Amino acid sequence: MKIACIARQVLDADQRLATLDGRVSHDGVTFVLDGMDAYGVEQALQIRERRPDSEVLVLGLGADRVDGALRHALSMGADRAILLEVEAELDPLTQASLLAGEIRREGADLVFVGGRDAEGDSSALGPAMAEALGWPHSDWTTSIQVSNGSIVVEHDTDRGRERLELPLPAVVTTQQGLDEPRRPTLQGMMAAQKTGCERRAPGIEGDVEPRTTIVNEKVVVIERRGEILEGSPEEAARALVQRLGAAGGLGPGAGDSP
Amino acid sequence: MILIVGDQVDGRLLERTARAVTAGQHLADHLDGNLCGLLIGPGSENAGAAFARLVPRVITVSAPSLEEFRVEPWTTVVADVARREVATAVVLPDTRAAASLAPRVAMRLGMPLLEGVVGFDTLDGDLVARRFSHLNRVVQTLRPRSLPLAVTVSLDAFPPSPERANGGRVESTAVEVPAQDLRVRIVDQTISQQSSERGARTRVVVAGGRGVGGPEGFRDLVEPLAHVLSAEVGTTRPPVDARWRPYSEQIGQTGKTVAPDLYIALGISGAMQHVSGMNRSKVVVAVNKNPDAPIFRSTDYGIVGDVRAVAPALISALRDVLVRNPRSPDPSGPNP
Numbered sequence: 001m002k003i004a005c006i007a008r009q010v011l012d013a014d015q016r017l018a019t020l021d022g023r024v025s026h027d028g029v030t031f032v033l034d035g036m037d038a039y040g041v042e043q044a045l046q047i048r049e050r051r052p053d054s055e056v057l058v059l060g061l062g063a064d065r066v067d068g069a070l071r072h073a074l075s076m077g078a079d080r081a082i083l084l085e086v087e088a089e090l091d092p093l094t095q096a097s098l099l100a101g102e103i104r105r106e107g108a109d110l111v112f113v114g115g116r117d118a119e120g121d122s123s124a125l126g127p128a129m130a131e132a133l134g135w136p137h138s139d140w141t142t143s144i145q146v147s148n149g150s151i152v153v154e155h156d157t158d159r160g161r162e163r164l165e166l167p168l169p170a171v172v173t174t175q176q177g178l179d180e181p182r183r184p185t186l187q188g189m190m191a192a193q194k195t196g197c198e199r200r201a202p203g204i205e206g207d208v209e210p211r212t213t214i215v216n217e218k219v220v221v222i223e224r225r226g227e228i229l230e231g232s233p234e235e236a237a238r239a240l241v242q243r244l245g246a247a248g249g250l251g252p253g254a255g256d257s258p
Numbered sequence: 259m260i261l262i263v264g265d266q267v268d269g270r271l272l273e274r275t276a277r278a279v280t281a282g283q284h285l286a287d288h289l290d291g292n293l294c295g296l297l298i299g300p301g302s303e304n305a306g307a308a309f310a311r312l313v314p315r316v317i318t319v320s321a322p323s324l325e326e327f328r329v330e331p332w333t334t335v336v337a338d339v340a341r342r343e344v345a346t347a348v349v350l351p352d353t354r355a356a357a358s359l360a361p362r363v364a365m366r367l368g369m370p371l372l373e374g375v376v377g378f379d380t381l382d383g384d385l386v387a388r389r390f391s392h393l394n395r396v397v398q399t400l401r402p403r404s405l406p407l408a409v410t411v412s413l414d415a416f417p418p419s420p421e422r423a424n425g426g427r428v429e430s431t432a433v434e435v436p437a438q439d440l441r442v443r444i445v446d447q448t449i450s451q452q453s454s455e456r457g458a459r460t461r462v463v464v465a466g467g468r469g470v471g472g473p474e475g476f477r478d479l480v481e482p483l484a485h486v487l488s489a490e491v492g493t494t495r496p497p498v499d500a501r502w503r504p505y506s507e508q509i510g511q512t513g514k515t516v517a518p519d520l521y522i523a524l525g526i527s528g529a530m531q532h533v534s535g536m537n538r539s540k541v542v543v544a545v546n547k548n549p550d551a552p553i554f555r556s557t558d559y560g561i562v563g564d565v566r567a568v569a570p571a572l573i574s575a576l577r578d579v580l581v582r583n584p585r586s587p588d589p590s591g592p593n594p
Contacts, residue, residue, distance in 0.1 A: 013393055013530040024396055035531075036512075093364055093371055116357075116511060121391045122373055124361035127329070131365035136330060136442045139358045140512070142499075152445060156505045157327075158354045159267075163445035176512040176531060177499040209403065211370035215386060216399040222537060225558040228549075236561045237571035240543060241579050243559055244520065 001051060001146070001168075003044040004108040005078065006099060006129075007058045008034040009069035010119040022216045033069040034119075038181035039174035040112025041073045046179065047110075047146055048077075055079050059102060060197075061095055062086055067197055074192035075184030081197040082106070091212045092120060096128035101203040103133060108169060110151070115140050115173040126173035137171035138164055142178055259291045261345040262313060263336055265353065266297055269304030274351035276418030279312045281411035282349045283419065284378050288385045289346045289405065295426075298335050299324045303430065310426035312419050317343075318430045323440055326447075327355055330439040333362040338433045340367060345406055352410040360410045370402035376415035393511055393534035414517050450504030462520045463536070465492030465509055469525020469546060470565055473502040479569040480524055486576045492516065494532045510535035525565045528553025545569065 011017070012030040019025055033041075041058065048054040058073040060066040061084040070081035084102055103111060111133075113126035123139070130137035138144075140156040152165050156175055184192070202208065227243075229236040262282045264275035275295075282293045295309040295316035302318035309316045319335050336359065340348050348363060350356040352374050364371040376397075377388040384401055387409070391398045464487065466480035476491070484491045493503040494510060509516055510532040521539035525546060526532060533556050536542070544557040545568045554560045561568050 011392065017392060017395055024392060091370070093361065096361075096365065118393055118511065119391065121389075121393065121511075123357040124364075124371055124373060127358040128361040128365045128371075131333070131362040137358070138442075139329075140354060156354065157447075158506070159447075160450040160504060160506070161448040163447075165443040165445055167441050176495045176510075211364075211404075212372065212400045212402050214398055215381060215401050217391070218397045220390075220395055220397055220538075222556075224542065224556060226554070226560070227558065228554070228560045228562060233561075233563055233567040233571040234575070236563065237568060237575040240559055240561065240572065241575045244541065244543075245579060 001054050001109040004057045004111045005040045005044050006113045007037050007060045007069040007073045008117050009066045010034045017219045024217050033072040034114050034117050036114025036174050039178040042179045042181040045077045070197050071192050075188040083197045083199050084202045091210045092122045092124040093128045094210050096132050098202040100129045100132035111171045113173050115175050126171050130171035135169050136166045139173045140175040141172050142175050259343050259345050260293050260347045261340050262295050263350045264295050264297045264309050266301050266305035269301035271305040271308040274413050277413050277416045278349050278351040279419035280416040306428040310428050311421040314426040316428045319433050323435045329358045331435045334439050335433045336363045337366045348408045350410050352412050356410045360408045364408040370407045372409045374412045376412045450506050460490050460518045462487045462489035463492045463516050463518045464489045464522045466524045467494040467526030468496040486573050527551045
């Protein structure tokens with residue numbers, strides 16, 4: 001089977017954020033493959049291990065630098081990578097239209113997308129791609145079993161968990177804990193170097209005018225006291241209760257028996 | 259007309275619907291039009307009466323094919339009603355289900371989508387919306403290109419709407435759901451005992467991570483501490499994966515976001531994915547045996563130690579204070 005994985009590149013979350021001209025600054029920052037997308041790449045590789053006739057294709061969209069996320073996926077073991085080169089900043093729905101167009105051209109039985117990206121904090125890409133393709137989708141997926149022509153997934157819902165059976169082709173969005181993405185090996189990195197990314201212009205049938213634009217970004221500065229309370233557990237606990245009382249953290253209602 | 263897609267369980271209207279109504283009212287200050295509610299599935303007629311106390315008109319849609327939430331038939335119903343009623347906006351409370359439903363509806367109707375909106379504004383005469391991005395560390399202002407639009411609203415940002423003096427009317431309508439929408443089969447479901455509905459306002463959250471050691475750690479440490487503080491219990495991803503706790507309690511990028519007055523993290527290392535779900539809390543306390551745990555970078559007060567020793571000490575210290583002064587050690591209290 002042919003499995004496509006979306007690979008987005010996002011700011012490494014462990015960095016400090018700064019803004020420049022009302023936008024989050026990209027000066028001197030590192031970009032990484034989005035962790036939620038990496039779950040999908042790992043899942044695709046595991047399916048290929050069980051079904052050796054499978055092909056794992058990774059798809060990226062955006063500026064030249066997105067190449068980095070695709071190379072990471074190739075180093076993990078993906079077979080091919082395609083970068084749809086777009087300079088403009090696009091909202092998730094417009095991205096979904098363009099990526100769906102490429103998937104239609106390439107053909108795929110199964111598409112993995114991260115459940116929520118770490119830059120836009122958006123869950124829209126997977127469902128929107130499924131809608132553009134006319135396919136079913138599963139969100140917040142925690143396990144997946146592939147049979148011929150269908151998959152059975154387990155996923156998180158507002159009220160608990162649910163198992164679903166979806167006919168293929170389908171889109172699956174990942175949930176944290178779906179798997180442990182493997183690290184790129186040296187061998188993988190060398191292979192990725194050789195494979196490289198195919199670069200394409202997105203199909204013209206796509207809707208390239210963004211549906212929303214970001215007019216401003218502001219970093220939320222949260223000052224924390226960072227005070228470590230020393231002493232025995234009892235002493236530290238008493239010190240904490242005293243400080244919480246003074247800070248109003250134990251307001252009316254606290255201590256009321258339900 | 260602004261269409262509010264309500265949430266109900268077994269005929270009971272969920273409070274987040276009233277929060278979405280408030281967001282819809284804010285939106286109505288910028289876009290003209292009345293609010294209209296939409297309820298889908300069994301129980302809609304019963305919940306419709308409660309919904310009609312919040313908005314002038316409620317549409318209900320029930321059919322055997324709408325017995326359980328599935329995103330495709332729901333998309334068809336919402337899109338059909340929005341089209342028929344010429345809605346300028348479709349507003350949904352931000353839930354797991356809406357995170358899939360709203361983008362599908364927006365794609366089907368060619369609308370811009372605003373996810374997790376915390377406020378609306380006008381900029382140079384245009385409607386703009388504020389939302390969080392970058393793992394909740396950045397506030398973005400977004401301008402939609404056109405109307406109509408789809409919006410999911412962050413529940414913490416909008417209080418529940420009060421009831422109106424005059425009740426609205428409830429009407430049921432039919433929507434044709436094509437067989438293709440029913441191609442996904444529900445094999446089985448596990449409903450957590452914990453309700454998915456949050457209280458009116460979560461003032462205190464006590465959360466446990468992998469470091470509490472197991473389900474008995476939650477029973478013996480996290481829950482008793484939460485009880486003393488009348489707090490809600492929260493958790494991180496690993497205990498959910500290990501099935502110690504239900505997903506409804508998971509806080510973080512892939513769970514829910516909370517912003518209480520006081521957040522106590524027990525045995526939580528503080529991965530960015532978790533911190534992004536609680537970093538808007540007013541006061542953060544962490545107990546962890548590892549002094550280098552990243553959680554201490556996001557903490558107001560930290561205690562380095564074994565949760566099995568610190569949590570009982572904390573419970574006893576809190577009891578002393580709360581028994582002496584059951585209302586509040588600080589008469590001014592936090593802001594309501």
